[in-house]
Amino acid sequence: QETLDPKAKQGGAITITYKDDVATLDPAIGYDWQNWSMIKSLFDGLMDYEPGTTTLRPELAESYEISPDGKTFTFKLRKGVKFHNGREMTADDVKYSLDRVTNPKTQSPGAGFFASINGYDDVAGGKSESLSGVTVVDPSTVKIELSRPDATFLHVMAINFSHVVPKEEVEKYGADFGKHPVGTGAYKMAEWTLGQRLVFERNADYWHKGLPYIDKITFEIGQEPIVALLRLQNGEVDVPGDGIPPAKFQEVMADPEQKARVVEGGQLQTGYVTMNTQMPPFDNVKVRQAVNMAINKDRIVKLINNRAVPANQPLPPSMPGYDKAFAGYAYDVDKAKALLGEAGHPQGFETELFVMNTDPNPRIAQAIQQDLAAIGIKAAIQSLAQANVIAAGGEKGGAPMIWSGGMAWIADFPDPSNFYGPILGCSGAVQGGWNWAWYCNKELDEKAAAADSIVDPAKAEERAKLWGEIYAKVMADAPWAPVFNEQRFTMKSPRMGGDDKLYVDPVHIPINYDYVYVNDVQ
Amino acid sequence: MTSPIAPEVSAITVPARPRAGVWRRLVRRPLALTGLVIIALTVAGAVLAPYLTGYDPNEQMFDGLTLEGAPLPPSATFWLGTDLLGRDLLTRILHGARTSLIIGIVANGAALLIGTLVGITAGYFRGFVGAALMRFTDLMMAFPALLLAICLAAVFQPSLWIVAMVIALVNWVQTARIVFTETSSLAEREFIDAERTIGAGTLRILFRHILPHLLPTIIVWGTLGISTTVLLEATLSYLGIGVQPPTASWGNIIFENQTYFQAAPWLVFFPGAAILALALAFNLVGDALRDILDPTQRGRA
Amino acid sequence: MNAATKHAAGAPAPAADRPVLDVAGLTISVRGEDGERPVVSELSFSLARGETLCIAGESGSGKSMTSLAIMALLPQPQARISAGSIRLGDTDLTALDEGRMRRIRGNRIAMIFQEPMTSLNPVLSIGRQLVEAIEAHTGVSSAESRRLAIEALTAVRIPEAESRLKQYPHELSGGMRQRVMIAMALALKPDVLIADEPTTALDVTVQGEVLELLRDLQRQHGTSVILITHDMGVVAEMADRVIIMRYGRMVEQGKVADIFERPQVDYTRDLLAAVPRMGTGGARQVPTDKAEPSQPTDVAVARDLHVRFDLTGGFFGRVNRRVHAVEGISFSIAANETLSLVGESGCGKSTTAKALAGLVPYHGELEIGGRNLKGLGREARKAVRRDVQMIFQDPYASLDPRMRVGDLVAEPLVIHDIGTPGERTERVAALFERVGLSVDQMERYPHEFSGGQRQRICIARALALRPKLIIADESVSALDVSVQARVLQLLKELQAEFGVAYLFISHDMAVVENISDRVAVMYLGQIVEMGTRDQIFSNPRHPYTRRLIEAVPVPDPQRRRARFARMEREIPSPVRKLGDAPQKLVLTDVGGGHLVAESSDR
Amino acid sequence: MIAYLTRRLIQAALILLGVSLITFALLYLLPADPVRQIAGRSATPQTVESIRQQLGLDQPFAVQYWRYLTNLVSGDLGRSYIQRSEVSELIVARLPASLLLMVGAIVCELVIGLSMGLVAAVRRGSATDQALMVGSFIGVSAPQFVVGLLLLYVFAVKLGWFPIGGYGTFSHMVLPSLTLGILGAGWYSRMMRSSMIDVLRQDYIRTARAKGLAQRAVLFGHALPNAILPVVAMIGIDIGLFMGGIVVVESVFGWPGIGQLAWQAIQRVDIPIIMGVTLVSACAIVLGNLLADIVAPFIDPRIKLR
Ligand SMILES: Nc1ncnc2c1ncn2[C@@H]1O[C@H](COP(=O)(O)OP(=O)(O)OP(=O)(O)O)[C@@H](O)[C@H]1O
Ligand SMILES: Nc1ncnc2c1ncn2[C@@H]1O[C@H](COP(=O)(O)OP(=O)(O)OP(=O)(O)O)[C@@H](O)[C@H]1O
Ligand SMILES: [Mg+2]
Ligand SMILES: [Mg+2]
Ligand code: NI
Secondary structure, eight states, X not given: OOOOOTTOOOOOEEEEEESSOOOOOOTTTOOSHHHHHHHHHHOOOSEEEOTTSOOEEESSEEEEEEOTTSOEEEEEEOTTOBOTTSOBOOHHHHHHHHHHHHSGGGOOTTGGGGTTBTTHHHHHTXXXXXXXXXXXXXXXXXXXXXXSOOTTHHHHTTSGGGOOOOHHHHHHHGGXXXXXXXXXXXXXXXXXXTTTEEEEEEOTXXXXXXXXXXXXXXXXXXXXXXXHHHHHHTTSOSEETTOSOHHHHHHHHHSHHHHTTEEEEOOSBOEEEEEOTTSTTXXXXXXXXXXXXXXXXXXXXXXXXXXXXXXXXXXOTTSTTOOTTOOOOOOOHHHHHHHHHHTTOTTOEEEEEEEESSTXXXXXXXXXXXXXXXXXXXXXXXXXXXXXXXXXXXXTTTOSEEEOTTTOOBOSSSOGGGGTHHHHSGGGSSTTOSOTTOOOOHHHHHHHHHHHTOOOGGGHHHHHHHHHHHHHHHHHHOSEEEEEEEOEEEEOOTTEESOGGGGGOSSSSSOOTTTOEESOOO | OOOOOSOOOOSOOOOOOOOOOHHHHHHHSXXXXXXXXXXXXXXXXXXXXHXXXXXXXXXXXGGGBOTTSOBOOSXXXXXXXXXTTSOBHHHHHHHHHHHHHIIIIIIHHHHHHHHHHHXXXXXXXXXXXXXXXXXXXXHHHHSOHHHHHHHHHHHSOOOHHHHHHHHHHHHHHHHHHHHHHHHHHHTTSHHHHHHHHTTOOHHHIIIIIIHHHHHHHHHHHHHHHHHHHHHHHHHHHHTTSSOOTTSOOHHHHHHHHGGGTTTOTHHHHHHXXXXXXXXXXXXXXXXXXXXXXXXXXXTOO | OOHHHHHHHSSOOOOTTSOSEEEEEEEEEEEETTEEEEEEEEEEEEEOTTOXXXXXXXXXXXXXXXXXXXXXOOOTTTXXXXXXXXXXXXXXXXXOOHHHXXXXXXXXXXXXXXXXXXHSOTTSOHHHHHHHHHXXXXXXXXXXXXXXXXXXXXXXXXXXXXXXXXXXXXXXOHHHHHHHHHHHHHTTOOSEXXXXXXXXXXXXXXXXXXXXXXXXXXXXXXXEEEEEOSOHHHHHHHOSEEEEEETTEEEEEEEHHHHHHSOOSHHHHHHHHHOOOTTOGGGSOOOHHHHXXXXXXXXXXXXXXXXXXXXXXXXXXXXXXEEEEEEEEEEEEETTOEEEEEEOTTSSHHHHHHHHTTOSOOEEEEEETTEESTTOOHHHHHHHHHHEEEEOSSTTTTSOTTSOHHHHHHHHHHHTTOSOHHHHHHHHHXXXXXXXXXXXXXXXXXXXXXXXXXXXXXXXXXXXXXXXXXXXXXXXXXXXXXXXXXXXXXXXXXXXXXXXXXXXXXXXXXXXXXXXXEEEEEETTEEEEEEEHHHHHHSOOSHHHHHHHHTOOOSOGGGOOSSOOOOOSOOOOSEEETTOOOOOOOEEEOSTTOEEEOOSXX | OHHHHHXXXXXXXXXXXXXXXXXXXXXXXXXXXXXXXXXXXXXXXXXXXXXXXXXXXXXXXXXXXXXXXXXXXXXXXXXXXXXXXXHHHHHHHHHHHHHHHHHHHHHHHIIIIIHHHHHHHHTTTSXXXXXXXXXXXXXXXXXXXXXXXXXXXXXXXXSOSSOXXXXXXXXXXXXXXXXXXXXXXXXXXXXXXXXHHHHHTSHHHHHHHHTTOOHXXXXXXXXXXXXXXXXXXXXXHHHHHHHTOOHHHHHHTTOOOHHHHHHHHHHHTOHHHHHHHHHHHHHHHHXXXXXXXXXXXXXXXXXXOO
């Protein structure tokens, strides 16, 4: 257990605003970046990360053991952990939670993460209610057996979907459990006025003594980001959940007093253009490479006020496996033109570029459009609501090109594999899937499976390198044109305390609620 | 009992009709003339847009942005400034006039036409026809416009004409409602009874006698409708139906940039002013037209 | 009401010997499309306390404009006073600001307007409009002003005054609307009352009552009255002095006796000569060859005609009472014949006419030219419409205010596709001339005309199609006698030429006697007596008919009655509870087709 | 009246049925697959099918619609695909705010619009009239977002007279109502002016003045009731508009109205919410129009309910 921040004071209340409604807080279901970290504060999983980092550490598990073949994980549970309803958490709860999330009746969007557990197929197919691979050894020991070695499994035990829920409460509220979350987390739900506000209250019984610092967090919903910023400047809000609105970014950064309260950090995110590898002319790798070379990434980064860094590969820099040495495709219009000529399109061609309709994505798309026009590709922009873009991408001949911004991949967990499976692997290249490039390279799929079977933590380096190679191969085929990795800029009120990294925590967005504190309590 | 009492009328000389044409009388009014000039300028601007400025509306110029990526305020090079992508705003507004004129005038006009026809018919006919038409109007009104737009967008290729069609389909209902209420009041006036007794057909009563009384209302809705439809087009385009970027329209220039109105006010102000000017111009002409067509207002300075 | 308090509100009280109102050199001009033209020129007159000044004269000569100028209510923005002064006591009304003028209006000078339908606010109940007038100038409680309002309505003999308060103008007959207007003006007992054709729409018995009311007011309060009327009988009955106007100028003024006995100018003489007089109507020859035809073709037949209006009340607006406007009347009109319908205001005359014109739903049977009106196809209905034309009681309301009158008159021709545009214009011009309008007025709009002129436009429109039957609802009542004579002559000529039949609705017994072949007397929705003109006028059998004839004012100041007979009975009403239909009267033939109803009391 | 009401209510029910059918059909035709969104990025085809079955989305259209209707009758609007809450709960939570804002906005619109229109009609042709005309057009042409934010900036941030957005007290309501009032007043004022001009030259206005009524009594007592008819019809329209939600103003002022819910649902194709909001706003529109129709004969007794 890490030490508590000596400067931290306990008490106080903070206010955080969001524009959109908070969807369910059921850990098995919630999958927005917005409720993601709220759930993390209400519930706990067996595993977690060091605050502000991507380093795994046990949480509800006191310790764990991995069998040499990498297929059996045994978790020893922490004692004395209580749910918000006062009952002590046991191994049965862990099993119940895993059975529940994989049960199709739960309709969890994260069920697929548990596919490596023995018996998953039976549960997913409705043949069984219980995962045969999860066994309760004793009240404080859970054994999980996998059908194949899975290097990401500890990460899977850290994502929200595996967080532990109490059976009796789930049964009591049924489908409404997400509105009445009861977990073991640092905070418990005090009030939820639909469409207006949620209030989290400090869980005095929290197993991690001394945490959390703040007594009460109020999330105000339905607030325009610009107004949230005004309120922040007025001292009414502590953290604007949606960040600094693009329209105000320069204004804020121009004011030293405000700039001082902005924390910048990396994000496990990549913005990219997908090219449908099964639609001509993008079935030709030269065309895709040409597109990669045609895009002026520096200018696009400038357009979004330098809130990103240009990217040349799928993985973001803070992800293991990121290859610093990788050169990618440099911006080179002449070469791009030449490639197009080689591909048989010296005059270019007409195509479509899909984009989600919220600022700044249409702007970025227009910049890309202009870059493509320079090499003769006339891309008509289709700026649509998120759901429509996703639908088009999941259709085989639906979208030749998609700018991923706004819907882009933010990693579920900090592991290179997370950027591959559904979005670049063959499994995603299906009707309704998320592999919008429809890129399917069997060989790479096998390689990925091999990489993921390297479970031994000691071989992490090796595994990361393997993944690096996979992504380099991907880039050779160029189904994507990576454009930038977004930087996160979180702003806070002067009273907020705690390490800066808590404000750009890669898994807790916007901030790590459990560890931040306010300075103005006595 | 045959004493000549009438004013001295010599022979029946039918006077040559001294009706100055509506157009001529319109042009004689300074305000109406101003309106006409603004409309003409807008149309000319839209038609001649490619020849009026040295820029391409979609060209994102490198020197159109500051180094931090901020748009430039109006200057000698960019008369109305540049937008967030470094494009010349004046050029975009001129080109945007094409879209906006089609929406504000054609689509809005079509909506007005349908609305008036439905409203007047429903208001005049008692019984089944009227009730059925009005209930249909209610149905259309109760039906969410945005949803219709999204579905159409999903089915068709988004285009200006689709958005124009949607706007016409959606906007006629309000006009119909208002016209309905007024017509049902007018239909009870005695002069309508009088028209019936001389055998005037329904069409005649509707279009020669009721319609002129609705003119003020129609003008109000028509002119105000210009602004709202131009702005509505932006919303619909945003949802993916209608013109897609980088095609400019006044509505979507505003819509794209409205959050920046403090940082770059020109991006909202100029297209807004263009919409306002167009709507005002039509209103000036409409008002004058109404005065001209309304005999009881004669003699007004 | 204490006179002193009231005067304090407006201008200082006029000294007793000085005229109450003094108009000097008044010139009113209106701006039209073709520039300004005067409609009243250099008019000067004065009005003494308690005096009745009658203004008579040609229709369109500026009488209404003059009265509007006194009220400072000239139509805006067209008309304005371009010269002259109007003094009320010491105050020059032309120089008063709107606020001060407002305190004078209604309180010290009240006015009754010419067109009753358009002069009442259609969306306010008449009670509200009355009470408001009272409350505007007095401080009485609302209960008190309500009482005063009911009193005023009763004074003008509106039946069921109390429940009428809740009714709206369109639910009242033309005459009743006019009486509401009068009640409104009289309620505050003003110093000066301007009455613009106040009794035009009223039947003679009510006219008598109203005139009596005016006299009462004068006697009790010393009110001065300016009475604008075309009815020389009323002039003779009421006037102290008379002004005769023509073309916006005063052509003659003098004591009533002088005017009637020694008219100075030709125009006055013509006017007096044109006055229809009772008992002289025999001049019209009933064509004997037509009198006993084998079976004259009936242009219109009504059999057991009923028209009822439901009145609603209570929160849910259930029908709880019914107006039995027309209760089972039967008549027929032969070609070439004039049937006059006379009777008290509100007895259902206009309603009968509207039913015949197909404008209100009815029960019973109506036939026009042998065709039953029920269940006609479109073409047939149009054809029937061509045969029947109606002239409405309220001319202004029945003209589309946005059309030029020339177009309005030409419209029937256009609708029925008669003639080329050129021919139509000529025909319209001819019609204009025949009804005494000038051809260049074709280009004007209805609001630019005087009441009488509008009525002539309506007549011209009805004549345009040369229909078989013309329903004329009080069509000549607003015309000055000379024009009236001319129009009546025109009607007769048309009858002789084309065999037009008329259903002639009028309260003016002299005119009725002049023009009718047969007369039907209506009372409370039923016919109480019907017969040839001679039968009715020389041998009235029903007491109501007799009273009608007696009430006719005689255009001779020498034979002025001291008092009009007041009726001491209950005011009858056609409004009844549901299921309480009135008893049907039985008509008996007393010889020669002269039908008379049994009368119990009268 | 009772008969009329029953007839209209039956018609209203039919209209709602029609709206629900059309909306349902349109959403059915929409290419975005809700199951994919529920199932998430990493779901296996098996899971997807299972969810599809559970939601009954594999059934033919008629069956789905029929099920929706039967649930609807028992007040069940279904569960949001994205938020996973009862749609009725989500809507009910936001309904009071929408209603409040609607009332506030209509009051503002009427107060601002009618007085502008009245003054313009009385001062017809004057400089005041022209200024008011320009004003009303600015109101109509101005983007809601900008107006709302400006008001917020001036009155809440700079002057501190009102809270910066939020919901709860009367003072929270002022600025959003005012924003909508300013924007909508353009319509009312033009409408009012035009019908007022028409009324002011009628004979009965002359009569009212002849009675010596004060200008105010003439304008409000006589002219207004005659001129208000089209305005009433417009209120009927507005009711529907507001119940459908006014997204922009709601989000600028953090007002928890239906508009934001609807907008989010439309963006994410959350079909049950779209259906629910559509039905609620359709109800409001139908009732608003019914109300306007019922009120009309009280304003102009010549109009008959039919
Ligand atoms: N629309 C209506 N609704 C209710 N009552 C009505 C309506 N129209 C007329 N009435 C009533 O019907 C009766 C007859 O009216 P009508 O207009 O036929 O009278 P009239 O004989 O023409 O009288 P006048 O000589 O005064 O014009 C009156 O009591 C009147 O109040
Ligand atoms: N608003 C107007 N605009 C132009 N001309 C008008 C207007 N009103 C009245 N006139 C004209 O003014 C003249 C005088 O009209 P006025 O109403 O005073 O006549 P009147 O003597 O009352 O006639 P009547 O006995 O027919 O009522 C008429 O020739 C008429 O055409
Ligand atoms: Mg007159
Ligand atoms: Mg009548
Ligand atoms: Ni007195």
